[in-house]
Amino acid sequence: MSHIFLYGPPGTGKSTIGRILAFNLKLPFVDLDRAIESNAGMSIPQIMGQQGEGIFRDLETSALKKVIKQSESVIALGGGALLRNENRILVETHGKVLCLTAKLETLFKRLNESSQQRPLLAGGLFEKLSSLLEERGAHYSSFPLRFVVDQGSPEENALRAQTVLGRFHLRAMGEYEVVMESVEQVGNLLYAQGLKNPTIVTDENVAFYAEKVVTSLREMSFKPTILTIPAGEEFKNLNTVSFLWKKFLESGLDRKSTVIALGGGVISDAAGFAASTYMRGIHWVAVPTTLLSMVDASLGGKTGIDLPEGKNLIGSFYPPKLVLADPSLLKTLPEVELISGLAEVIKHGILSDPELFNLCARGLDCVKEEMEQVVKRAMAVKIKIIEEDPYEKGIRATLNLGHTVGHAIELASKFQLRHGEAVAIGMVAEARYAERIGIASQGLADRIAEVLTIVGLPIQIPKGLPRDEILRAMKVDKKKNAQAIRFALPVRPGKVELVDVADLEDVLE
Ligand SMILES: NC(=O)c1ccc[n+]([C@@H]2O[C@H](COP(=O)([O-])OP(=O)(O)OC[C@H]3O[C@@H](n4cnc5c(N)ncnc54)[C@H](O)[C@@H]3O)[C@@H](O)[C@H]2O)c1
Numbered sequence: 001m002s003h004i005f006l007y008g009p010p011g012t013g014k015s016t017i018g019r020i021l022a023f024n025l026k027l028p029f030v031d032l033d034r035a036i037e038s039n040a041g042m043s044i045p046q047i048m049g050q051q052g053e054g055i056f057r058d059l060e061t062s063a064l065k066k067v068i069k070q071s072e073s074v075i076a077l078g079g080g081a082l083l084r085n086e087n088r089i090l091v092e093t094h095g096k097v098l099c100l101t102a103k104l105e106t107l108f109k110r111l112n113e114s115s116q117q118r119p120l121l122a123g124g125l126f127e128k129l130s131s132l133l134e135e136r137g138a139h140y141s142s143f144p145l146r147f148v149v150d151q152g153s154p155e156e157n158a159l160r161a162q163t164v165l166g167r168f169h170l171r172a173m174g175e176y177e178v179v180m181e182s183v184e185q186v187g188n189l190l191y192a193q194g195l196k197n198p199t200i201v202t203d204e205n206v207a208f209y210a211e212k213v214v215t216s217l218r219e220m221s222f223k224p225t226i227l228t229i230p231a232g233e234e235f236k237n238l239n240t241v242s243f244l245w246k247k248f249l250e251s252g253l254d255r256k257s258t259v260i261a262l263g264g265g266v267i268s269d270a271a272g273f274a275a276s277t278y279m280r281g282i283h284w285v286a287v288p289t290t291l292l293s294m295v296d297a298s299l300g301g302k303t304g305i306d307l308p309e310g311k312n313l314i315g316s317f318y319p320p321k322l323v324l325a326d327p328s329l330l331k332t333l334p335e336v337e338l339i340s341g342l343a344e345v346i347k348h349g350i351l352s353d354p355e356l357f358n359l360c361a362r363g364l365d366c367v368k369e370e371m372e373q374v375v376k377r378a379m380a381v382k383i384k385i386i387e388e389d390p391y392e393k394g395i396r397a398t399l400n401l402g403h404t405v406g407h408a409i410e411l412a413s414k415f416q417l418r419h420g421e422a423v424a425i426g427m428v429a430e431a432r433y434a435e436r437i438g439i440a441s442q443g444l445a446d447r448i449a450e451v452l453t454i455v456g457l458p459i460q461i462p463k464g465l466p467r468d469e470i471l472r473a474m475k476v477d478k479k480k481n482a483q484a485i486r487f488a489l490p491v492r493p494g495k496v497e498l499v500d501v502a503d504l505e506d507v508l509e
Contacts, residue, residue: 002072002094002095003067003068003073003094003096004021004074004075004095004165004167005075005091005095005096006018006021006074006077006098007081007082007099007100007140007143008079008100008102008140009079009100009101009102009107009129009133009140010107010118010120010129011102012101012102013149013154013157014076014077014079015031015076017154017157017158017161018031018076019074020154020155020158021158021161022074024159024168025162025168025169026169027074028070028071028072029074029075029076030067030073030075030076031076032060032067032075032076032078035063036059036063039059039063040059044056044117045117048119053120057080057084060078060081060087064090064091068091072192075095079132080120083136096145096165098146098164098165099140099147100147100148100157101140101146101147101149102150103150104133106149108129111125120132147160147164159380162380165180166181166325166375166379167179168380168383170319170386171387172300172301172319173301173317173318176319176320176323177189177321178299178322178323178379178383179322179324179325180326180327180379181324181325182326183209183324185324186287186324187217187218187219187220188216190220190258190260190285190322191220193321193322195285195321195322196256196258197252197253197257197258198217198222198224198259198260199227199247199248199251199253199258199260200214200227200260201227201229201259201260201261201263201267201270202226202227202261202262202267203230203232203235204229206264207228209289210228224260225251227244227247229244231263233306233311233415235266236270236306237306237307238305238307240305241273241277241305244271244274245277253278254279255280256283257282258282259272259275259278259283259284260284261275261284261298262287263287263289263293264288264289264290264292264297264337265288265290267289267293268288268297268303269297269305269312270303273303273305273315273316276303276318283320283321285321285322285324286298286322286324287324287326289329289330290333290338291330291337291338291340291342291344291345292340292344292420294341294375294378295341298320298325299382299386300382300386300390301319301390302315302316303316303318304316310411311407311411325375327371327372330371335456337418339364339455339457340421340457342360342367342420342455342457343420343427343457346451346457347399347401348377348381349378349381349493350427350448350493350494350496351381351401351494352381352384352385352494352495353378353380353381353494354494356377356378356381359374359377360451360455362454363454364456367455382399397486397488398488398496400488401489402423402427402430402488404487404488405425405429405430405507405508406419406423406424406426406427407422407474408426408471408474408476409461412466412470412473421458424452425459425460425461427490428445428449428459428460429461429508430487430507431444431448431449432445433489433506433507434489436509439489439491440489440490440492441492444490444492461508467508471505474504474507483502484501485500485501485504486501487499487501487507
């Protein structure tokens with residue numbers, strides 16, 4: 001992996017946010033200005049006063065050359081560090097630059113309250129800051145990864161930085177990395193994680209991506225094998241897992257080996273489950289290839305298989321060591337599958353990211369254009385929830401929005417409806433119920449239905465689907481002695497509440 005450089009005008013909080021970001025990602029933190037001072041044995045105001053800006057910039061370049069040789073870090077840069085082209089090339093070839101921006105007034109207020117001396121802004125702070133922003137405006141805007149830090153606490157902004165970077169370090173059922181990277185990086189990432197002896201498990205529709213993965217692994221001297229299984233939910237079963245166990249044995253996989261699940265949710269569920277049980281559990285890595293698996297199935301550590309009696313009845317909590325999501329793989333995903341995955345994205349928007357919800361409201365073409373952003377934001381929503389509640393003792397149940405009715409519809413349709421399609425219908429039914437009982441703001445169900453329709457998802461229970469079968473399927477979820485089922489009901493975009501419902505017929509009214 002490569003360094004993360006935080007850049008932007010003075011007062012944007014590069015050092016404060018950088019420290020939190022480094023902690024969140026479990027990386028070392030370097031403040032380049034402090035490194036310059038420590039190398040020179042004097043403070044920046046002293047260097048500037050005694051030796052001038054030219055010498056300071058030279059010291060900055062040599063400090064930068066030194067820190068980029070160190071292990072992967074979060075590095076806060078000085079506000080003019082990348083004005084020199086040499087420095088810009090250095091950082092852009094050694095990592096990602098995230099440029100923080102804020103309004104003049106915000107920066108002025110923060111700098112005015114700060115005790116730190118800033119030689120370039122000394123005497124007439126407002127005027128100097130204003131002309132510095134004017135001079136450097138085009139420079140700061142030329143960095144593709146940017147975000148505005150006028151609002152929010154440093155902690156919130158560090159989380160937003162992670163979303164913009166597409167990089168997370170999960171602390172939920174153990175620790176693991178979730179990164180948005182090109183699939184060609186899989187070899188580097190496995191190596192960096194100390195993972196060994198990989199075997200790729202994929203399905204026949206995605207197998208053509210296995211070559212890319214193999215090439216990347218071979219570049220790092222791994223000797224991977226590929227196991228291909230037939231595509232489809234009907235193969236997420238014990239036969240497939242038993243086939244995989246046997247093949248793992250034949251390929252000589254031992255307790256230190258790694259399974260790479262390359263595919264959609266069926267592959268991550270089945271291969272993850274096979275890895276969790278083979279020799280009492282070996283490492284696995286998820287390389288999701290569907291939208292649904294990027295934003296949902298590969299996150300959260302649930303693996304499993306179906307029984308003839310029902311879906312996901314056998315399984316384990318067993319997180320991967322790494323999740324690598326490469327949205328460019330979605331270009332070959334059939335549109336119906338993409339749209340089905342969008343139901344979970346819209347759900348995540350309703351849960352806690354109204355901007356994501358509004359982005360989806362702009363339609364499928366817009367979603368496709370903004371696919372990286374869509375995936376990163378939707379991932380961030382689920383990650384935040386599972387970090388808070390990995391074993392579904394509380395808030396994780398909010399992820400079930402649309403699923404109580406959705407699962408029942410999926411089952412009653414005998415899986416003729418895709419998971420996402422059933423969840424979309426479920427979300428609308430549950431939102432209408434939430435409005436009827438006075439929890440949801442008026443018009444919310446219509447708005448959710450509108451957005452789902454815009455991206456091409458169904459919103460009504462198909463006519464031929466008997467309500468009593470849906471009700472029966474919903475009751476299966478109800479524990480024997482439980483008086484009610486806990487529903488995750490929407491309140492408004494960005495807020496969901498958990499509500500116990502005793503009379504299920506009311507929900508489908
Ligand atoms: N573990 C969890 O937390 C969790 C969460 C949600 C869903 N799931 C499970 O995920 C499964 C559904 O996942 P899914 O929707 O990804 O289905 P899937 O894995 O069946 O993939 C859908 C189809 O798309 C094909 N495909 C996948 N990626 C492709 C690509 N890039 N290009 C071309 N074709 C591609 C597959 O071969 C398959 O035919 C269900 O079994 C569900 O239970 C698990």
